[in-house]
Amino acid sequence: MLQKFLSEEQGHITINNMLTISDRGQNMPASPIRKLVPYAEAAKAKGTHIYHLNIGQPDIETPPVMMEAIRNAHFKVLEYSHSAGNESYRKKMAAYYKRVNIDIDYNQIIITTGASEAIFFGIMCCLDAGDEIIMPEPFYANYYGFAIAANVVVKPITSHIENSFALPSMEAFENAITPKTKAILICNPNNPTGYLYSKEEMETLKSICLKHNLFLFSDEAYREFCYSGKHFSAMNLTGMEEHVILLDSISKRYSACGARLGAFITRNQQVLDAAMKFAQARLSPPGFGQIGAEALMDLPENYFDAIKNEYQKRRDTLVSRLNKMPGVFCPNPGGAFYAMAKLPIDNADKFCQWLLESFSYNNKTLMLAPGSGFYETTGLGHQEVRLAYVLNEDDINSAMDCLEKALEEYSKQVTLS
Amino acid sequence: MLQKFLSEEQGHITINNMLTISDRGQNMPASPIRKLVPYAEAAKAKGTHIYHLNIGQPDIETPPVMMEAIRNAHFKVLEYSHSAGNESYRKKMAAYYKRVNIDIDYNQIIITTGASEAIFFGIMCCLDAGDEIIMPEPFYANYYGFAIAANVVVKPITSHIENSFALPSMEAFENAITPKTKAILICNPNNPTGYLYSKEEMETLKSICLKHNLFLFSDEAYREFCYSGKHFSAMNLTGMEEHVILLDSISKRYSACGARLGAFITRNQQVLDAAMKFAQARLSPPGFGQIGAEALMDLPENYFDAIKNEYQKRRDTLVSRLNKMPGVFCPNPGGAFYAMAKLPIDNADKFCQWLLESFSYNNKTLMLAPGSGFYETTGLGHQEVRLAYVLNEDDINSAMDCLEKALEEYSKQVTLS
Numbered sequence: 001m002l003q004k005f006l007s008e009e010q011g012h013i014t015i016n017n018m019l020t021i022s023d024r025g026q027n028m029p030a031s032p033i034r035k036l037v038p039y040a041e042a043a044k045a046k047g048t049h050i051y052h053l054n055i056g057q058p059d060i061e062t063p064p065v066m067m068e069a070i071r072n073a074h075f076k077v078l079e080y081s082h083s084a085g086n087e088s089y090r091k092k093m094a095a096y097y098k099r100v101n102i103d104i105d106y107n108q109i110i111i112t113t114g115a116s117e118a119i120f121f122g123i124m125c126c127l128d129a130g131d132e133i134i135m136p137e138p139f140y141a142n143y144y145g146f147a148i149a150a151n152v153v154v155k156p157i158t159s160h161i162e163n164s165f166a167l168p169s170m171e172a173f174e175n176a177i178t179p180k181t182k183a184i185l186i187c188n189p190n191n192p193t194g195y196l197y198s199k200e201e202m203e204t205l206k207s208i209c210l211k212h213n214l215f216l217f218s219d220e221a222y223r224e225f226c227y228s229g230k231h232f233s234a235m236n237l238t239g240m241e242e243h244v245i246l247l248d249s250i251s252k253r254y255s256a257c258g259a260r261l262g263a264f265i266t267r268n269q270q271v272l273d274a275a276m277k278f279a280q281a282r283l284s285p286p287g288f289g290q291i292g293a294e295a296l297m298d299l300p301e302n303y304f305d306a307i308k309n310e311y312q313k314r315r316d317t318l319v320s321r322l323n324k325m326p327g328v329f330c331p332n333p334g335g336a337f338y339a340m341a342k343l344p345i346d347n348a349d350k351f352c353q354w355l356l357e358s359f360s361y362n363n364k365t366l367m368l369a370p371g372s373g374f375y376e377t378t379g380l381g382h383q384e385v386r387l388a389y390v391l392n393e394d395d396i397n398s399a400m401d402c403l404e405k406a407l408e409e410y411s412k413q414v415t416l417s
Numbered sequence: 418m419l420q421k422f423l424s425e426e427q428g429h430i431t432i433n434n435m436l437t438i439s440d441r442g443q444n445m446p447a448s449p450i451r452k453l454v455p456y457a458e459a460a461k462a463k464g465t466h467i468y469h470l471n472i473g474q475p476d477i478e479t480p481p482v483m484m485e486a487i488r489n490a491h492f493k494v495l496e497y498s499h500s501a502g503n504e505s506y507r508k509k510m511a512a513y514y515k516r517v518n519i520d521i522d523y524n525q526i527i528i529t530t531g532a533s534e535a536i537f538f539g540i541m542c543c544l545d546a547g548d549e550i551i552m553p554e555p556f557y558a559n560y561y562g563f564a565i566a567a568n569v570v571v572k573p574i575t576s577h578i579e580n581s582f583a584l585p586s587m588e589a590f591e592n593a594i595t596p597k598t599k600a601i602l603i604c605n606p607n608n609p610t611g612y613l614y615s616k617e618e619m620e621t622l623k624s625i626c627l628k629h630n631l632f633l634f635s636d637e638a639y640r641e642f643c644y645s646g647k648h649f650s651a652m653n654l655t656g657m658e659e660h661v662i663l664l665d666s667i668s669k670r671y672s673a674c675g676a677r678l679g680a681f682i683t684r685n686q687q688v689l690d691a692a693m694k695f696a697q698a699r700l701s702p703p704g705f706g707q708i709g710a711e712a713l714m715d716l717p718e719n720y721f722d723a724i725k726n727e728y729q730k731r732r733d734t735l736v737s738r739l740n741k742m743p744g745v746f747c748p749n750p751g752g753a754f755y756a757m758a759k760l761p762i763d764n765a766d767k768f769c770q771w772l773l774e775s776f777s778y779n780n781k782t783l784m785l786a787p788g789s790g791f792y793e794t795t796g797l798g799h800q801e802v803r804l805a806y807v808l809n810e811d812d813i814n815s816a817m818d819c820l821e822k823a824l825e826e827y828s829k830q831v832t833l834s
Contacts, residue, residue, distance in 0.1 A: 019630045019631075019659060020687075021542050021543060021687050021691045022542060022543055022544050022548070022691075023545050024541060024545060024546075025541060025542035025543070025691030025692075025694075025695075026691065028694040028698070029694065030694055030697070031694075031698075034500075034697060057494075057496055057497060058494065059494060060494070061493050062493070062494050062495040066495070067490075070487060070488075070705060071488045073484075076478050076479070077474075077475065077477070077478060077479050077672055078479040078483070078672070078673045078674065078675040078676055079474055079674055079675050080474060080674045080675055081675060083451075113530050113677070113699070113703070114699060114700060116698065116699040116700060117699070120699075124439065124441060124442060124566055125438050125439055125441075125442035126438060126439055126442070127439050128439045128440050128441060129441075129546050129568055131439070142698045142699075142700075145695075145697075145698035146698060149695065149698070151546055151568065182439075213436045214436075215436070242436060255494055256495045257495065257496055257497045257700070257701075258495040258496050258497055258701065258704025258705075259703070259704055259705065260530070260700075260701065260702070260703045260704065270437075270438050271438055271442075274438045274439075274442035274443065274445065277442075277445040277447055277448075277562070278445060278562075278566065280447070280451060280562075281445070281533065281559045281562035281563060281566070282530070282531060282533040282537075282559075283531060283533060283674070283677075284674075284675065284677065285677065286530070286675075286676070286677045286703035286705070286706060287675025287676055287706070288487060288675075288705035288706055288709070289703060289704070289705055292705070
């Protein structure tokens with residue numbers, strides 16, 4: 001006890017003497033979703049069932065071939081893999097890309113620890129501290145975290161719910177470009193909006209990048225999940241070979257988030273060489289996951305048909321239920337498994353907390369991701385929430401029943417207070 | 418063909434227009450070991466057998482319980498784990514630490530993707546761009562890479578082969594400390610020198626850190642492999658609770674490098690909270706590996722006895738063979754599975770390349786890590802090489818036969834030229 005006291009004293013004294021964490025450690029954003037976790041845990045402790053629409057953790061079964069491949073693996077020593085990932089896995093990945101009409105050599109692929117590491121490699125290799133990266137907002141919150149970690153400045157360009165979060169105009173991009181701008185980062189189809197960029201929008205991005213000499217980082221982790229329209233990969237923008245860096249992941253595609261496997265892909269040899277140095281510094285990507293992921297690459301092309309149908313049914317149910325609620329607007333997302341909806345509320349952070357803390361319907365409630373966490377511009381997104389349709393249709397319907405009741409009740413609360 | 422030509426043209430034009438990689442991408446060091454790889458591949462293609470003493474990839478069998486635990490795992494969906502790692506794994510890890518006399522709570526552990534990520538979290542949370550970190554050199558080359566990535570300045574303090582690479586004096590540290598110094602990083606027992614810091618040396622580090630308010634990063638990945646003397650963990654420096662960050666890894670301890678699992682451990686709550694934000698940004702550590710690693714924590718305490726004996730025998734053989742060669746000096750390393758030796762050569766980089774390119778004995782040669790790659794101070798380490806004793810005794814003896822012959826032949830070559 002005395003020792004503990006002394007050690008706290010010590011901590012106190014040294015903190016006064018400036019044993020402090022870094023500015024970037026301080027500025028690093030906390031996850032916008034996870035800050036609601038304590039409220040969710042308290043609700044569960046009270047016995048309330050929570051429909052989790054807040055996080056992009058799919059409920060689709062991980063293909064059993066992944067686990068089978070790992071069960072059948074035999075080795076004496078679990079060695080480091082090649083820093084770029086096992087060659088056999090990269091070759092199968094290159095074949096997968098050929099099937100989806102993206103022509104790359106396996107040597108242009110670096111296997112990463114999730115798309116997270118691919119994003120990080122991209123930022124580190126193409127931007128220095130103080131350089132700027134343009135992202136249409138709302139954007140995936142962790143992009144911002146990686147930029148902060150790298151001392152890179154995020155320049156948001158706002159896309160709007162009224163036109164389904166389409167790509168902002170070329171003019172909007174050009175207004176944001178400065179001599180410090182080095183790259184544009186998009187997610188297509190988009191997390192959090194579900195928007196699927198058209199070929200024309202991709203051509204607009206090409207014009208901007210060529211005119212202003214910018215890299216284009218394209219996160220295509222949800223490529224297979226397109227319901228309205230066809231996916232057009234940034235890798236297929238001719239004349240952009242040196243500009244495009246593809247960020248990818250098996251997490252959502254094969255419902256294998258826990259494997260932590262992604263990819264960093266580019267035809268720009270200089271960028272690839274620089275990324276390899278970062279890859280070598282961290283030695284190698286996860287070993288067991290690579291064995292399993294290689295087996296996933298052999299799945300038949302129709303593997304995605306049933307899953308895509310399932311997601312599309314859920315989307316249709318979710319969006320139609322939302323738009324039937326008074327004062328709610330939800331554009332129909334073209335891809336991924338997210339929707340952003342505008343609710344008749346004052347503050348989505350407060351509302352999402354209230355859902356967990358003070359509301360239940362038939363002993364059930366739902367957890368949503370407040371919109372503000374996806375915007376960099378202060379004041380935006382306070383009436384919006386992101387919903388991930390990673391639950392089956394019945395659960396989505398029950399969750400929507402909860403939301404409908406909640407909005408009624410919340411409007412009375414606000415009027416009363 | 419035309420398209421390829423046009424795209425190269427395009428690339429050329431845009432590069433002229435300043436589509437360039439970042440300075441940090443440029444400055445990031447290439448692995449000092451891996452640059453010899455093409456020469457090794459060419460030697461293998463000629464049919465020459467290579468003894469790999471260049472890389473810390475153990476040949477010890479990975480405990481089969483790891484693979485068994487993974488084979489027996491059953492889940493429908495491979496979900497993200499907690500960002501700090503599975504709670505059950507962290508609890509078993511805390512129990513492991515108790516067994517080695519380190520008292521920490523499982524909540525003070527963040528599971529990382531290898532020790533690499535733990536190093537990175539430490540640097541990001543405690544140092545800003547332009548801040549300085551002191552490392553006794555020679556040091557593990559990748560520390561330098563992570564510092565470069567974080568725009569942190571490495572201040573080396575030279576330790577010397579003549580006194581077995583003991584900790585430099587307090588005075589040497591104080592001469593290097595500036596107002597920008599935020600941390601000291603050590604590896605104990607040391608990679609690349611094998612030196613085991615004594616309790617007295619650890620107390621010296623404590624005095625320095627308390628006096629100058631510095632963080633102490635202690636990489637203890639080789640904790641179990643101590644042959645002369647007992648390991649004293651930085652976590653057991655009383656009064657240093659707020660200062661110490663333990664960087665750890667299962668890679669070498671359990672011969673499980675490919676799992677990519679390490680740990681970031683501290684009693685400093687502010688640092689832990691900041692590190693959690695970085696951990697959340699990358700979502701979670703590898704899933705399959707965590708299942709296997711949890712089983713490793715249940716291995717009996719005597720698991721390390723046989724392995725330690727094996728490494729000790731190899732060390733004894735290696736060091737005694739080296740010191741018998743004319744002009745060679747190798748201090749006896751107290752721990753880990755590395756030795757640094759001084760050879761009668763002009764330039765270790767040239768010599769290591771020559772071993773692969775121009776030498777063989779009974780159709781065999783050996784691959785070593787040139788010493789210069791472990792020093793930050795220009796001009797140091799050119800007569801030194803690092804040898805990892807990750808081969809069995811017979812192979813070590815054969816490798817030493819090669820080295821003996823090689824040194825003879827090389828000295829003649831140098832005299833002739």
